[in-house]
Amino acid sequence: MLSPLPVRITVAALAVTGLLATAPSATAIPRAPVAPPVAAAQSPSSGVTVKMPSAIADRLGAGRQALIDAVSTDVLSRSHDAKGLAPKAAVRKLAAEGRNVVVDVRTVSPGWARGVAYVEASRTHHGEPEGWLYIAHRKDGRWVSGLEGDREFADHVAESPLVGKAERQTMTAYAQRKVTAPEQASSVGTLANTNGLLLPWMPDYYMTLTGGAHSSDGSTGYWSSLDFAGGNASGRVRSSREGTATSMCGAGGGWTRVIHPGGFSTDYYHMWNATYYNGTAIGSSALLGTIGTDTCAGGSATGAHVHWSLRTYDANYAGQYTWLNGRTIGGWTWWNGSSQYTGCATRLGTTACPGTAIYNRTS
Numbered sequence: 001m002l003s004p005l006p007v008r009i010t011v012a013a014l015a016v017t018g019l020l021a022t023a024p025s026a027t028a029i030p031r032a033p034v035a036p037p038v039a040a041a042q043s044p045s046s047g048v049t050v051k052m053p054s055a056i057a058d059r060l061g062a063g064r065q066a067l068i069d070a071v072s073t074d075v076l077s078r079s080h081d082a083k084g085l086a087p088k089a090a091v092r093k094l095a096a097e098g099r100n101v102v103v104d105v106r107t108v109s110p111g112w113a114r115g116v117a118y119v120e121a122s123r124t125h126h127g128e129p130e131g132w133l134y135i136a137h138r139k140d141g142r143w144v145s146g147l148e149g150d151r152e153f154a155d156h157v158a159e160s161p162l163v164g165k166a167e168r169q170t171m172t173a174y175a176q177r178k179v180t181a182p183e184q185a186s187s188v189g190t191l192a193n194t195n196g197l198l199l200p201w202m203p204d205y206y207m208t209l210t211g212g213a214h215s216s217d218g219s220t221g222y223w224s225s226l227d228f229a230g231g232n233a234s235g236r237v238r239s240s241r242e243g244t245a246t247s248m249c250g251a252g253g254g255w256t257r258v259i260h261p262g263g264f265s266t267d268y269y270h271m272w273n274a275t276y277y278n279g280t281a282i283g284s285s286a287l288l289g290t291i292g293t294d295t296c297a298g299g300s301a302t303g304a305h306v307h308w309s310l311r312t313y314d315a316n317y318a319g320q321y322t323w324l325n326g327r328t329i330g331g332w333t334w335w336n337g338s339s340q341y342t343g344c345a346t347r348l349g350t351t352a353c354p355g356t357a358i359y360n361r362t363s
Contacts, residue, residue, distance in 0.1 A: 045072035047091035051104040051250060059108050063138065067113055070143040071103050071134055075117045078147055079130055080220075082119070098123055099298055104250055106278055107162050111138045114162040114279075116248050117147070120298030121217060128216040128225070128269050128307060129297035131248045131257070132319075133279075135160050148319045166281040167244040170261045197240045197260070199330030199360040200228065200268055200308045202285055206359045207231035209352060212343030213336050216267070216309045216321040217299075223336055223343070224321035229291055229305035231357060237306045238285040240266045240329070245277035245286070254294025258282065265319060269307040270294050331361025 045068045057064055076082045079101075082090035091101055099120040106115040118131035132147040135156035146152030157163050157171055201207055211227030229235075239245065243260040247253060254271035271289030293301035301307075310329070312322040324334040324343075332352065337343035344353040352358050 044069045044076070044087040045103070046088055047095060047101070048072045049100045049102045051102060053105075056105055056108050060105075060113070063143070064105075067105070067136055067138075067143045067145075068103055070136060070145040071115075071117055071147075072101065074134070074145045074147050074150070075101060075103065075119065075132065078132065078149070079119045081130075094119065102297070109161050112136070112156075112160050112162050113138075113143075114160070116246060116250075118248060118297050123295065123298050123300055125219070125300060128267065128299055128309060129248075129255070131255070131297065133246060133257075135162065164279065164281070167279050170242075170244050170281070171259060194262075194264060194310075194327050194329055196362070197264065197266070197310075197329045198238075198285065198362065199226075199332075199358070200237050200240055200266070200288075200306055201231070201233040201360055202236070202238055203360050203362050205231065205233040206357045207233055208357050209345070209354050210303075210305055211307075211341045212345075212354050213324045213334055214340035214343075222321055222323040223340060224311070224324060225307060225309040226324070226334070227305050227307055227341075228358075229303065233360075235291040235304065237268055237271050237288045237291060239282055239288060240284075240308075242282060242284045242286075245280050245282045245288070247274060247276050247278065249296035251276045253296035254289060254292055255297055256288045258288075259313075263313050265311045265313065267307075267309040267311065269297075269299070269309075270301045270305060330358070331363060332358060 048068065050068055060067060073087060076087045076090045082094065085093060094101060099122060101119050103117045104115045105113055113136045115134060116131060117134055118129050121129040134145055134147045135153060136143050136145040137156055144152055146156045157168060207228040208230045209226065210229045213223040214225050215221040215223055216225050239258045241260045243258045245256055245258045248255040248257055254274050255269045256274060256277065257265055257267050259265040268288055270292055272292030272294050274289030275287055291304045291306045293304055295301060310322055310324060311319045313319050325336045327334055332345035332347045334345045335343050341354065344351050345358065
């Protein structure tokens with residue numbers, strides 16, 4: 001059975017025109033001007049791209065605009081590139097850079113809504129967009145939105161019927177665990193404890209390291225990301241560990257986030273033929289997609305590869321991209337280079353730099 005076609009719209013001002021028809025012999029009575037709807041340019045979500053299945057739009061009814069406004073406000077307040085700007089100015093600034101702000105409503109139940117939201121990366125250089133899972137709750141007539149990292153998100157995870165048992169167990173495992181922030185770690189040994197995370201393909205197969213440690217957007221922030229291509233793994237991208245997976249761009253998009261129970265999550269970008277997940281429990285090395293050049297949420301890709309990133313969490317589900325330097329993943333310990341993309345990895349006395357084929361090891 002085909003799923004309902006998604007409704008993809010841009011929230012914008014609508015012109016309102018009033019016409020008064022009268023009979024030839026009648027005297028027209030002046031009518032008071034009709035004020036434009038509040039959901040026009042004044043709306044916090046004006047200019048935001050909304051993805052919503054028609055069935056969900058029908059279920060939300062008149063409340064859907066307030067939901068989109070609440071989530072959009074949160075997204076624009078959290079975006080690194082929109083900080084300090086009013087929502088309208090932030091959307092205008094991003095649009096001038098060719099970047100969309102997207103709110104995707106995936107599932108609803110009475111009083112609850114859930115989905116993903118993201119700010120596209122610049123399409124002028126290699127990088128990754130900003131994205132969040134969100135859960136919103138309608139309380140006392142208003143929508144309260146929570147993005148990853150908000151106290152509201154943690155509260156909603158505990159209460160929402162839209163969070164399944166397996167997903168809640170995975171997510172609360174890291175919420176209850178005291179995660180040491182990288183900048184507070186006292187030794188490389190502490191940093192290296194990444195709880196058995198694998199590189200993004202099957203164990204005992206190899207891909208070629210095409211980009212050493214670099215920031216998720218290719219410019220600023222912790223050097224959290226690696227690029228891989230080729231090898232004998234048939235280009236198939238797999239999860240670094242068990243957890244819950246979400247397709248950030250929706251069906252057909254090449255960006256997936258997997259939240260792991262040990263305080264980390266991993267992002268995978270530029271895939272094609274990606275499997276669609278929506279808070280779905282998966283096992284370690286679950287198939288996510290194939291290396292590609294997808295830019296469903298911005299950025300650029302000049303050759304088929306997977307852009308893999310490491311994120312860490314605290315007890316409030318605040319996820320942030322974190323550094324790789326000194327961490328062991330896939331049996332290799334990763335080190336920053338003198339500049340982005342140049343870093344190497346070491347294992348049992350062997351050093352592997354960009355251009356080297358690397359086997360994925362479980363220990």
